Amino acid sequence: MDHLYKLEAQSVYILREAYREFKSLCMLWSIGKDSTVMLWLARKAFFGHVPIPLVHIDTHYKIPEMIEYRDHFALEWNLNMIYGENCEALAGKLTFPDGNTDRITCCKYLKSEALKHTLSGEWPRYRMDHELRRYVQDEGRDPYTGVIVGVRADEEGSRSKERYFSPRDKDNVWDVGDQPPEFWNQFKTDFAPGTHVRIHPLLDWTEQNIWEYIEREKIPVVSLYFNQGEGIRYRSLGCYPCTNPVNSEARTVPEIIDELKSGKFSNIAERSGRAQDAEDGGLETLRRDGYM
Amino acid sequence: MSGRAQMNIVIVGHVDHGKSTVIGRLLADTGTLPKGKLEAVRESCRRNSKPFEYAFLLDALKDEQAQGITIDMARCFFKTAARDYIIIDAPGHIEFLKNMITGASRADSALLVIDADEGIKENSKRHGQMMSMLGVKQVTVLANKMDLVGFSEEVFEKLKTDYTAFLSQINVTPISFIPVSAREGDNIASISQRMPWYKGFTVLEQLDQFVSDKELEEKPFRFPVQDIYKFTRSNDDRRIIAGTVAAGSVQVGDEVLFLPSGKTSVIQSVESFNTAPKGRSTAGEPAGFTLTTQIYIRPGELMVKPSDPKPEVGSRFRVNLFWLGRAPMIRQKEYKLKLGSARATVRLAEICTTLDASDLTSSKSKQQIDCRDVSECILETTRPIAFDTTVISEATGRFVIVDNYEIAGGGSVVENLSAGESLLQQHIRDRESHWEAGLIRAEQRAEVNRHRAKFIVFTGVPGTGKRVVAKALEQGLFLNGMSAYYLGVANINRGLDADLGSRADSAGERLRRIGELARILTDAGLLFITTIDDADDYDIETLKALNEPNDILVVNMGENGFLRYQSDLQVPHLDDLADAVKQVTDLLKSREIIMDYQI
Numbered sequence: 001m002d003h004l005y006k007l008e009a010q011s012v013y014i015l016r017e018a019y020r021e022f023k024s025l026c027m028l029w030s031i032g033k034d035s036t037v038m039l040w041l042a043r044k045a046f047f048g049h050v051p052i053p054l055v056h057i058d059t060h061y062k063i064p065e066m067i068e069y070r071d072h073f074a075l076e077w078n079l080n081m082i083y084g085e086n087c088e089a090l091a092g093k094l095t096f097p098d099g100n101t102d103r104i105t106c107c108k109y110l111k112s113e114a115l116k117h118t119l120s121g122e123w124p125r126y127r128m129d130h131e132l133r134r135y136v137q138d139e140g141r142d143p144y145t146g147v148i149v150g151v152r153a154d155e156e157g158s159r160s161k162e163r164y165f166s167p168r169d170k171d172n173v174w175d176v177g178d179q180p181p182e183f184w185n186q187f188k189t190d191f192a193p194g195t196h197v198r199i200h201p202l203l204d205w206t207e208q209n210i211w212e213y214i215e216r217e218k219i220p221v222v223s224l225y226f227n228q229g230e231g232i233r234y235r236s237l238g239c240y241p242c243t244n245p246v247n248s249e250a251r252t253v254p255e256i257i258d259e260l261k262s263g264k265f266s267n268i269a270e271r272s273g274r275a276q277d278a279e280d281g282g283l284e285t286l287r288r289d290g291y292m
Numbered sequence: 293m294s295g296r297a298q299m300n301i302v303i304v305g306h307v308d309h310g311k312s313t314v315i316g317r318l319l320a321d322t323g324t325l326p327k328g329k330l331e332a333v334r335e336s337c338r339r340n341s342k343p344f345e346y347a348f349l350l351d352a353l354k355d356e357q358a359q360g361i362t363i364d365m366a367r368c369f370f371k372t373a374a375r376d377y378i379i380i381d382a383p384g385h386i387e388f389l390k391n392m393i394t395g396a397s398r399a400d401s402a403l404l405v406i407d408a409d410e411g412i413k414e415n416s417k418r419h420g421q422m423m424s425m426l427g428v429k430q431v432t433v434l435a436n437k438m439d440l441v442g443f444s445e446e447v448f449e450k451l452k453t454d455y456t457a458f459l460s461q462i463n464v465t466p467i468s469f470i471p472v473s474a475r476e477g478d479n480i481a482s483i484s485q486r487m488p489w490y491k492g493f494t495v496l497e498q499l500d501q502f503v504s505d506k507e508l509e510e511k512p513f514r515f516p517v518q519d520i521y522k523f524t525r526s527n528d529d530r531r532i533i534a535g536t537v538a539a540g541s542v543q544v545g546d547e548v549l550f551l552p553s554g555k556t557s558v559i560q561s562v563e564s565f566n567t568a569p570k571g572r573s574t575a576g577e578p579a580g581f582t583l584t585t586q587i588y589i590r591p592g593e594l595m596v597k598p599s600d601p602k603p604e605v606g607s608r609f610r611v612n613l614f615w616l617g618r619a620p621m622i623r624q625k626e627y628k629l630k631l632g633s634a635r636a637t638v639r640l641a642e643i644c645t646t647l648d649a650s651d652l653t654s655s656k657s658k659q660q661i662d663c664r665d666v667s668e669c670i671l672e673t674t675r676p677i678a679f680d681t682t683v684i685s686e687a688t689g690r691f692v693i694v695d696n697y698e699i700a701g702g703g704s705v706v707e708n709l710s711a712g713e714s715l716l717q718q719h720i721r722d723r724e725s726h727w728e729a730g731l732i733r734a735e736q737r738a739e740v741n742r743h744r745a746k747f748i749v750f751t752g753v754p755g756t757g758k759r760v761v762a763k764a765l766e767q768g769l770f771l772n773g774m775s776a777y778y779l780g781v782a783n784i785n786r787g788l789d790a791d792l793g794s795r796a797d798s799a800g801e802r803l804r805r806i807g808e809l810a811r812i813l814t815d816a817g818l819l820f821i822t823t824i825d826d827a828d829d830y831d832i833e834t835l836k837a838l839n840e841p842n843d844i845l846v847v848n849m850g851e852n853g854f855l856r857y858q859s860d861l862q863v864p865h866l867d868d869l870a871d872a873v874k875q876v877t878d879l880l881k882s883r884e885i886i887m888d889y890q891i
Contacts, residue, residue, distance in 0.1 A: 003298045003376070005576075012578035013518075013536050020519045020591060047532055047580055048565045049523045078526065154369065163394070181390035181616055181699050183397030183426065186630050186692040188699060193793070204378070206369065217566060 022146030084118025305405035316346025401430035508575035512600035513540030516632035551678035606710030617700030637800030674800035737817035756850035757866035807838025
């Protein structure tokens with residue numbers, strides 16, 4: 001078995017374990033390449049089906065292609081698709097693009113807060129109605145006790161400390177210094193009332209593995225990842241005011257893989273185009289606060 | 293590249309013996325650091341006026357740097373000509389044993405770092421022992437900081453002799469010893485000129501010598517059933533047995549046996565998504581199978597081939613166990629055991645010996661297993677599970693123990709002891725020998741009540757209408773003047789079982805309480821009616837035993853979860869409520885529990 005098959009096997013095992021053990025489970029789908037691979041792995045794990053709701057946090061500053069792509073595959077793959085948002089911050093224009101907050105605070109409002117309250121069920125959830133082919137407010141308000149997240153250990157320092165099954169307490173706090181042990185493929189699947197567990201099936205994947213798997217499986221990804229002729233492409237996707245494309249000629253998946261392996265990106269951090277990481281505290285501060 | 297071989301290695305050892313420095317050096321010397329990383333760390337050291345150390349490369353987290361110790365295993369990647377490595381740093385500090393185990397359990401091989409100057413310390417020994425417990429077979433010992441002992445062959449040889457003597461006591465043989473100075477780079481990527489007496493491999497050469505992949509495919513077929521899927525709502529009628537093949541292989545047409553239930557069937561198809569059609573599945577693969585017959589099995593069973601050597605099935609076994617929990621493991625308590633895909637309620641039945649891993653003193657008189665103890669002891673599950681005593685794969689011979697939501701221990705099964713009297717049998721014997729009866733005999737109650745006492749249990753999968761029939765039966769009996777009582781199991785959850793909360797390890801205790809209730813209520817002369825979802829042979833045998841000396845009557849509705857146990861009545865479908873109730877009352881009449889003229 002080659003390395004990609006091993007990664008796939010472990011991720012499938014983790015997804016099935018999560019599905020078996022958590023009654024109220026969801027998977028975060030950011031529309032990016034990683035969580036799209038994760039969604040594909042769920043189709044592998046469940047033989048073409050995705051019996052887990054997919055949750056997307058819509059900041060309303062996502063690049064429009066991302067939302068088109070999300071809704072297209074939500075319908076095509078018969079996904080139980082849910083989105084949430086911070087309607088108060090959006091209505092009050094408490095955002096960075098509106099000039100009223102810094103980047104980190106904007107992330108906190110539009111992503112961390114929206115995520116926290118969407119997961120807990122305190123704020124409205126919108127579900128794709130497959131007959132009406134549009135979103136309707138969801139009646140389900142139960143908090144999700146298992147949240148599947150597509151983080152990778154190689155992305156950034158704090159993520160390398162994660163477990164496959166990582167508990168969060170009532171306040172969403174991740175106690176990085178005192179995490180449960182994980183061995184012999186036995187994970188933390190028991191949790192006290194009020195707490196929840198984040199599940200990380202992609203922890204051992206690298207950026208290159210992700211692209212190699214996309215190539216092997218022919219997984220459709222957002223066109224923004226490819227150079228459309230202007231010599232630029234996105235390497236990591238986020239909100240348009242804070243995400244910059246990189247200069248790249250790569251038009252296809254094999255060209256991206258080539259670029260990562262030997263070309264210009266082999267030694268440059270993937271999230272270098274994400275402006276919020278550069279601010280004080282950066283991703284680690286956000287993550288302690290519940291950012292994925 | 294994905295086609296390249298990959299190996300997980302772990303670096304362990306006592307605190308400050310230089311694990312992080314070894315890793316920093318491996319990353320730097322193989323040229324696998326991201327561009328600018330080394331410079332950034334050097335720059336940060338310069339700004340903070342402290343000497344640069346390779347270990348700083350790994351200190352990714354703020355609070356870790358604040359404490360100056362590695363608190364968790366960080367994952368780094370590096371490449372040699374031979375293969376890719378994922379290198380797992382494991383903290384040496386004793387407080388972080390959980391993290392060390394988490395890291396080490398994922399490793400194919402280990403580098404155990406000992407400070408040549410400071411010598412063998414508590415965690416040098418403890419980590420050596422943990423490598424053995426975790427099943428990491430390939431261990432190389434690095435005698436680090438050789439620069440501090442003048443690159444002395446004598447110091448190296450003494451450390452080698454002493455540590456080999458220690459390891460032999462716990463049946464571990466290291467692959468090799470290498471004298472290094474991680475800070476200076478001696479014998480890491482290139483052979484040291486300063487230790488001409490050393491003729492062995494450098495660390496990188498040694499790593500490339502390690503053997504990857506255990507030969508699981510050649511072993512007997514083992515498939516822990518992780519789940520059973522049927523996505524009927526998405527118009528998919530396949531009933532798929534899902535899991536990961538732990539060892540061996542299986543193909544379409546093979547006869548398979550499920551343990552502990554003992555059911556058999558034949559593989560009809562190998563299922564997968566977005567692959568070429570498969571007829572076979574081998575070790576390591578996430579798989580799905582359909583069977584030629586519709587048998588009722590549950591997640592947690594072990595699927596094997598009857599033609600292979602069979603695993604053990606039992607509920608009482610001798611184990612080697614290490615304990616990580618803050619609270620000690622004690623005898624009066626129930627825990628949850630997870631072995632492969634099986635989950636069971638487990639108790640500590642006996643402690644044979646307990647070993648203090650730091651000084652290897654053993655005790656035969658300890659009454660509990662404390663944090664960081666390694667113990668040989670006897671465990672007992674409330675229901676049998678299937679397992680292997682010789683290690684075929686981690687999934688069939690190694691288990692973890694959950695105490696109050698947390699994984700608190702782990703170990704491997706050494707011997708099946710199921711022939712002895714179980715804790716349940718001991719409990720019932722003890723209870724009955726002390727039972728204080730009133731002055732009224734069961735026959736007297738039956739005469740006055742005009743019916744005998746009976747514990748009537750409705751079983752079957754959820755959603756078969758068990759409760760509807762149970763309640764209608766209670767009503768019918770009651771309106772005919774009989775002392776019948778229906779108990780909704782959910783009522784117990786918030787009442788009698790309120791102390792158990794949502795705890796994972798409470799399934800056995802919940803069942804015991806229903807059995808004890810039945811013993812009391814049937815003693816009071818009642819027709820006591822309740823329902824149990826998904827009951828199998830062991831659930832019913834447990835309830836039957838707990839209810840003794842009184843009688844039990846089992847009505848199964850829908851799919852039958854029993855293999856050996858013969859239910860007294862089988863109702864395939866609930867078509868007509870009155871008819872279902874009549875079938876039960878007819879049976880009660882024929883068994884002379886109630887009299888004919890009463891209804």
